[in-house]
Amino acid sequence: MTAINELEQLKKDVKYLMDRTAIMDCIARHARAHDRFDVEMLTAAYHPDGVDEHGYVLNDGPAYAKWANAVHAAGAQLHTHNITTHTCEIDGDTAHCESYVIVALLNKDGETARFISGRYIDRLECRNGEWKIALRRSTVDVLLAGDASILKAPSFREQGYSKGLRDKRDVSYQIPLSLDETPARW
Numbered sequence: 001m002t003a004i005n006e007l008e009q010l011k012k013d014v015k016y017l018m019d020r021t022a023i024m025d026c027i028a029r030h031a032r033a034h035d036r037f038d039v040e041m042l043t044a045a046y047h048p049d050g051v052d053e054h055g056y057v058l059n060d061g062p063a064y065a066k067w068a069n070a071v072h073a074a075g076a077q078l079h080t081h082n083i084t085t086h087t088c089e090i091d092g093d094t095a096h097c098e099s100y101v102i103v104a105l106l107n108k109d110g111e112t113a114r115f116i117s118g119r120y121i122d123r124l125e126c127r128n129g130e131w132k133i134a135l136r137r138s139t140v141d142v143l144l145a146g147d148a149s150i151l152k153a154p155s156f157r158e159q160g161y162s163k164g165l166r167d168k169r170d171v172s173y174q175i176p177l178s179l180d181e182t183p184a185r186w
Contacts, residue, residue: 093125097120
């Protein structure tokens, strides 16, 4: 392989890695925005003509955050969307992705919880140099209900763990992170 060929291959490899990183960052920001009820961040994960399908419900990208926040607020005190296994095939400015997601939801009673294991099947497109979701279909593969009453137990509460908040008061927005601000605690 000549030096010119090696340089061209290196450029292709770097572009591929940068694209993969940008795609995964979009998917991760989407999950974070869900849990923080960050409408701006969640909306920014979609192209303006993007579509999200959750079961029979179809939302365009700009309307999705309002719908998702209302659904989550109605059924849970807190939740976390955890992206796990992720595959991605890039074909020019289009990416076909499958991201496994585990969603933990603390029910309104604070004593029970649900775990959903599913997948996001996405088509992302790079427009104007930015990867965003053009179409997302959500699957539910496993749904479990369980006891979460330990969160109310004195033995847990005495430990003083930080508690997530559904807005920009959440400790994750504190940049730079310091010990000067007191986070919400259980």
